[in-house]
Structures are given as structure tokens and as C-alpha cells.
Amino acid sequence: MIRRAPRSLAEHAPILFPALMLVVFFVIPFSLMIAVSVARRVPGGFYEPDLVFANYERFLTAFFGGVLAFSLELAGLVAVLAVGIGFPFTYRLARLPRAAQVRWLVFLLSILSLSEVIIGFAWSTLLSRTAGITNLFVALGLMAEPQSLTPSFGALLAGMVYQAFPYTVLVLYPALARFDPSLVEAARTLGSSPLRAFFTVVVPALRSTIAATLIMAFVFALGSYLLPQLLGRPQHWTLSVLITDQAIYQSNMPFAAAMAVFLVLVSLALVALALLAGRRREEA
Amino acid sequence: MARKLNAVVAGLIALVLSAPILVVAGVSVNAKRSLDFPPNGFSLAWYAEVFTDAGWRGALVASLVVAAASAALAVAIAFPLAWFIWRWRAPWARAFEMLGMTPFILPPVITALGFLSFWTTFDQYGAPWTVVVSHAVFFVTLPLVTLSMGFAAVDRSYVEAASTMGADDRTVLRTVVMPLVRPYVISGFAFAFVLSLNEYIVAYMVVGFTLETLPIKIFNALRYGYTPTMAAVTVLFVLLTGLVFGLIARFGDLPRLLGAWARHD
Numbered sequence: 001m002i003r004r005a006p007r008s009l010a011e012h013a014p015i016l017f018p019a020l021m022l023v024v025f026f027v028i029p030f031s032l033m034i035a036v037s038v039a040r041r042v043p044g045g046f047y048e049p050d051l052v053f054a055n056y057e058r059f060l061t062a063f064f065g066g067v068l069a070f071s072l073e074l075a076g077l078v079a080v081l082a083v084g085i086g087f088p089f090t091y092r093l094a095r096l097p098r099a100a101q102v103r104w105l106v107f108l109l110s111i112l113s114l115s116e117v118i119i120g121f122a123w124s125t126l127l128s129r130t131a132g133i134t135n136l137f138v139a140l141g142l143m144a145e146p147q148s149l150t151p152s153f154g155a156l157l158a159g160m161v162y163q164a165f166p167y168t169v170l171v172l173y174p175a176l177a178r179f180d181p182s183l184v185e186a187a188r189t190l191g192s193s194p195l196r197a198f199f200t201v202v203v204p205a206l207r208s209t210i211a212a213t214l215i216m217a218f219v220f221a222l223g224s225y226l227l228p229q230l231l232g233r234p235q236h237w238t239l240s241v242l243i244t245d246q247a248i249y250q251s252n253m254p255f256a257a258a259m260a261v262f263l264v265l266v267s268l269a270l271v272a273l274a275l276l277a278g279r280r281r282e283e284a
Numbered sequence: 285m286a287r288k289l290n291a292v293v294a295g296l297i298a299l300v301l302s303a304p305i306l307v308v309a310g311v312s313v314n315a316k317r318s319l320d321f322p323p324n325g326f327s328l329a330w331y332a333e334v335f336t337d338a339g340w341r342g343a344l345v346a347s348l349v350v351a352a353a354s355a356a357l358a359v360a361i362a363f364p365l366a367w368f369i370w371r372w373r374a375p376w377a378r379a380f381e382m383l384g385m386t387p388f389i390l391p392p393v394i395t396a397l398g399f400l401s402f403w404t405t406f407d408q409y410g411a412p413w414t415v416v417v418s419h420a421v422f423f424v425t426l427p428l429v430t431l432s433m434g435f436a437a438v439d440r441s442y443v444e445a446a447s448t449m450g451a452d453d454r455t456v457l458r459t460v461v462m463p464l465v466r467p468y469v470i471s472g473f474a475f476a477f478v479l480s481l482n483e484y485i486v487a488y489m490v491v492g493f494t495l496e497t498l499p500i501k502i503f504n505a506l507r508y509g510y511t512p513t514m515a516a517v518t519v520l521f522v523l524l525t526g527l528v529f530g531l532i533a534r535f536g537d538l539p540r541l542l543g544a545w546a547r548h549d
Contacts, residue, residue, distance in 0.1 A: 018384075021420075128510075135322075240391055260393065
């Protein structure tokens, strides 16, 4: 079997089905969304094909600016917390015996794939008055009576870091599992403490991995659309929530599509940046 | 000392990660229709209700059918693509691979909205099969990643030996390649299955008003207040998810699947 370029139609045939599926069900929907974003809205929740930029002009309003600023701030905070906890954690995880690693990975994957609905429900139960953690504080004598901690910014942040943490660990895992342990051993032999070796050897060596992971966690957090509704107050709504709300409840597809196009551009630019940071690591 | 500290921190992280699930599990066995923790009395009635109540059972069945069908379709899209890229020297085919990776990286709302525009335009909005296609394309990334890894791990000298002895492509695929990549096919299917089972926004935008999958049903029920039945459903879902990943870990090489191999081995 020689690996050369395919020539005949028969040799090309296998890729026909996947290519067709991806073009029809991904490229076309995507293009349609762009078309809808410049459509003209007509009363009654419908829209007509057109080329108007009114939907994009709405980005200039203070309301949209506020939502955007809050979304970016929140995603940034979540990314920093998730990587801040996740990096040292993953470093230790990758050095555990294999069986223990597998147990952790199964656990993390299970949490990562949990529906946002379930995470939101679980956290609002954990922070509720009747079943929540404050009951434990009362029992321990730290609090006079149980109270509800949700909805609040703290609850939203906790839920989103909870959701982003396993993702961050799994993004970091390959790089940290392949990290050459002899570097740390050398530092230790030369008398540095484990903590010092971690901060002066591991962290600088994996600088670009950390940067790339921060960006990926940021994009991941930007995508959260249910937790702000379940754990936050209306002022904690993010761009993703606003898009869903405009599309489903306000029946304003053109505006929703325009915001989605904007979100795509931001995300793609960030992912490209992450790939670039990752590539620099490979060259180094 | 340092080792003890590590164990304590790891234990603490494990505790925080499981705390919401533990509380939900506690709430799910309340004897009365209330969300108390620690639970008030003990009853498994809420678990029974998931299977006896027509609404919950219907949602469970809908979710399982959608997840199985869309995971199968995702594998059917990913397999020939990954095979083609491995078999032939065709750099342009990588463009389709990238296309398959994109929906997974972008915020899910975007893909959901794209599908909503698409199905509305072609007048299929709300048809139950549309969510199968949507999920298959949305999650095609997972089998694509596992299968690319699987094909990359196939020793080409086996393939050469087979073709030298006169086996054509089809025979090589069936007798040599397929047995070697089967674990990757299964894990790709399993990843897509679990994620489809838990997926909310795409399903909601595409068939939210005609078909209730379990996450949609839970979210709709949340608006009318929290009940122990939701907690029971959640616990069942967590167990099912954990079981699937446990099986992948049991029969496959999980650390390798997640990217933990040394570069030159």
C-alpha cells in the first residue's frame, strides 16, 4: 500500500460522505447565520433577506457594551481561577501512579460532560437555604441560621469555575504528562525546594502552555449560557445568554445572529492566538 | 510532610468537585416532596418515579435514542474521513478535519443558532430527526480525534505485509486495520454518546418545543420548582456518565486517549 495522492474517483469516494455532511450541516448553517445577521426584521418575529447593518449597530448601545464587558470580565476571572488551581493540580496528577491517574481522569471526564442544567441544579441545591452548605455551618456553630447563597455573583463564579476546572485540567494534561521530570530532579539535586523548583523550573518552562490554556478556558467560559440564568441575577447575564434570549424568547433572530457572528470572531481570534502560543512551545 | 499536604489538597479538590453531586444524591432520597439536606427520612420513590412517570420515562428514552443515533452518525462521518487522511497523501482533506473540529471549540450557542437558522430555512424546524443530525455534526470532533489517534497508532508495516501478499484496500481495512482501531471507534462513540446525552442548548434550539430530552425536561421542570425527582434523574445521569467513562478506562488506554504519550515512543 503506497501512500500517494488519490487519483481516481473510486479512491476519492470514501471522503465524499463526511465532506458532504460537514459542508451541508456545518458550513451552510454557518453561512445562513451570517446571512440572517444582516437580514431585516419584520414585525411578528420573522425576517426578510436584506443587507442591513442595523443589528450590528446595536452593539454600540450602552446595554450591549455592559453585557459584553461583564461577559469578558467573568470569563477572564473564571479562566484565571481555573488555570491557577488546575495547573498545580494537573502537575501533581500527571505524576501519580497510573491507576490513580485513571481514576481521576474518569472522575474529571464525568464532571466535564455533565449537562449545564445538572451543574446549575446541583449548585443551586448546594447553596440553597433548605439543603445547602449553610446548614453545615449552622451545625458547626459558625452561623446562626441557614441562608440562601444563590442567586449571586459568588454562586455564579463558583459554578463556572466548577464547570471549567475539568476542562482546564484536560487541556493541560498532555503537556504536563509529557513534561520531562529530569528538569525538576536537576533543580532538586541542586538544593531547591519542591515549591521553588515548581515556580522557577516548571512554570517558566510551560509558559506558553499556560497562556494557551488560559485562552482556551476563557473561550470555554464565554460559552456558558445556563449557569448565569440559574445561579446569577439578571445583571449577570452574559453574551451567550443574551443570544439565546433574543433568538428564542424575543424572536429577534437577526440580532441574535449578529451577536453570534461577533462571538465567533472573538472566539476564533482567541483560538488562533492559543494555537500560536502552543506552537511557540513546540519550537522552543 | 509535602506528601501529606498534597494528599490533603487532592482530597479537598475531590470533595469540592463531588459536593454538589453528594448534596443532590442526599436530596434525592427525601421521604417527602421537599429538598432537605440532610434528607428527611429515606425513600427511593423518586427513583421509581423516573421510570414510572410517563413524562420522565419518555424524556429518558428520547435522550438515549438521540444519543445512540447521533453518536453512531458521528462515527460514520468521522471514520471514513480519518481513514482517508491516514490512507492517502491528501493535505487538502485536512481542511475537512479542521471543519470537524470547529463546532467543538466555539461556544455552543453559535452552533445551536446556526442549526436553528438552517432547519427553519429548510422548513424542518422541530422535526425530531434534526436533533440527531445536529448532535452528530456538533460532536463529530470526538470520534475524529480518537480515530486520528487510532490510525496514527497502526503500524504501517502490518499494512505493507498484507498488501504485499495481495490484499486490496478493503481486505486490509477489514482484516488488519479495523481490529487495531476498534477500541478507538468504541471510545469515540462513547464520548459522543455521553456528551449528546447531556447536551442542552443545541437540542433546545432545534427541537425544544417538540421533543423533550432529559436535560430539556429538567430545565423546564426547574421553572416550576425543584423536586426530588430531578435530583434522582441527576444522580442516575451522573452514574451513567461515570459508568461509560469507567468502561472506556477499563477497555481502552484513557491517559493515551487524552494525550499523555511521550513524543517518540
